[in-house]
Structure formats: structure tokens, C-alpha cells
Amino acid sequence: xxxxxxxxxxxxxxxxxxxxxxxxxxxxxxxxxxxxxxxxxxxxxxxxxxxxxxxxxxxxxxxxxxxxxxxxxxxxxxxxxxxxxxxxxxxxxxxxxxxxxxxxxxxxxxxxxxxxxxxxxxxxxxxxxxxxxxxxxxxxxxxxxxxxxxxx
Numbered sequence: 001x002x003x004x005x006x007x008x009x010x011x012x013x014x015x016x017x018x019x020x021x022x023x024x025x026x027x028x029x030x031x032x033x034x035x036x037x038x039x040x041x042x043x044x045x046x047x048x049x050x051x052x053x054x055x056x057x058x059x060x061x062x063x064x065x066x067x068x069x070x071x072x073x074x075x076x077x078x079x080x081x082x083x084x085x086x087x088x089x090x091x092x093x094x095x096x097x098x099x100x101x102x103x104x105x106x107x108x109x110x111x112x113x114x115x116x117x118x119x120x121x122x123x124x125x126x127x128x129x130x131x132x133x134x135x136x137x138x139x140x141x142x143x144x145x146x147x148x149x150x151x152x
Contacts, residue, residue, distance in 0.1 A: 008132070008134050008135040009102075009133060009134050009135070010134070010137055010140075010143060011031055011130070011135070011144065012031065012137055012138070012139075012140035012141040012143050013031055013136070013138045013139075013140070013141055014028070014029060014030050014031060014121065014141045015029050015031065015102065015141065015145055016029060016142060016145040017029045017100050017101060017102055017125075018100070018101035019040075019098060019100055019101070020101055020106060021098045022073065022098055023069070023071070024067065025067075026067070026145075027067070027122050028120070028121045028122050028123070029121060029122070029123040030120070030121035030123070030124050031130070031134075031136055032124050032125060033126075033127055033130065033136055034086070035124055035126035035127065036126050036128055037081075037095075037110070037112050037126045037128060038109055038110065038111050038112070038123070038125050038126045038128065038129050039083075039093075039112040039113070039116065039123070039124045039126075040060060040112075040113060040114075040116070040124075041060065041061050041062060041065075041114070041115065041116035041117060041119070041122040041123070042058050042060055042061075042113035042114060042115065043059060043060075043062040043063070043115055044058060044059040045057070045059075045094055045113050046058075047094075050074070053076060055074050055076050056075040056078040056094055056096065057072050057073070057074055058073055058075070058094075059071065059073070060073065061122060062115075062117035064117065065117075065122070077097065078095060078096050079094070079095045080093070080095070081093060081095050091114075093113060093114055094112070094113045095111065095112050095113070096110070096113065097110050097111075098111060100129075102144040103143075103144045103147055103148075104144075104147065104148055107129070109125075111123075
């Protein structure tokens with residue numbers, strides 16, 4: 001299905017996504033309609049001041065991940081928000097905005113930064129991003145990944 005005014009792209013329960021602005025490709029992603037906010041595995045994050053401006057500095061994934069680079073990313077634009085996790089406990093998290101590539105198309109996505117190294121998926125895609133763009137079919141997987149492999 002193509003994304004148009006009335007049609008939404010079909011996405012499965014899990015997939016692989018690219019994050020071009022973060023130099024991350026083929027990242028395991030879980031589609032979670034129960035979650036409102038999307039999140040990404042970030043094992044280290046801190047606020048600091050550089051040249052008189054408050055910035056957020058973080059490292060994505062975790063040192064045991066095969067795609068971990070240890071590179072520090074700086075964000076001048078970010079927010080702090082209280083987010084309730086699936087276990088019902090609220091925690092303050094940083095949110096950034098970046099690009100995600102699915103179905104060979106780049107979208108803007110808001111991601112909360114959290115330690116997901118004990119989780120099976122590095123990224124969780126929530127309803128806020130899925131809404132008005134995608135229709136979720138839990139009986140299929142990796143539709144975007146299969147499409148990108150076909151085109152390469």
C-alpha cells in the first residue's frame with residue numbers, strides 16, 4: 001500500500017530502520033501501538049554547557065552492540081519529559097528530534113533516550129509516529145527492510 005491522503009503504508013510488528021542523521025543503519029525496531037512515545041537505546045546521556053549554551057550529549061546503543069561506535073552526539077534542541085513506561089513507573093527522559101528511514105522514505109521522529117540494552121529491540125516506535133502514516137499488521141515483519149533490499 002502506498003501512503004496517500006486516504007491510504008497508509010502497511011508496517012509489521014518489527015522491522016529494521018535507518019537513522020541517517022545519526023549514522024545508524026539496520027537498527028532492530030519494534031512497532032508498539034501500546035506506546036505513545038518512540039524511544040531509542042542510549043546508554044549514556046548528559047546535559048552540559050558548551051560556548052554558553054546548554055546542550056545534550058549522548059551515545060547511542062550500548063558498548064556490547066555490534067553497531068556501537070562510541071561517538072558522542074550533540075543536540076542543541078531537545079526537551080525533557082516525564083514518560084510512563086510499560087511497568088507503570090514514570091521517569092524523566094530527554095527527547096530529541098531526528099530522521100528515520102522506513103520504506104525508502106525519510107521521516108522526522110521524536111525519540112526519547114533511554115537505556116534499552118536489556119531489551120530485544122534497540123528502538124520502539126510508538127503511536128505518535130505511526131498515527132496517520134502507517135497501518136500495523138502484527139502477522140508480518142520487516143516489510144520496510146524487504147522493500148529496501150529489493151531496490152538495492
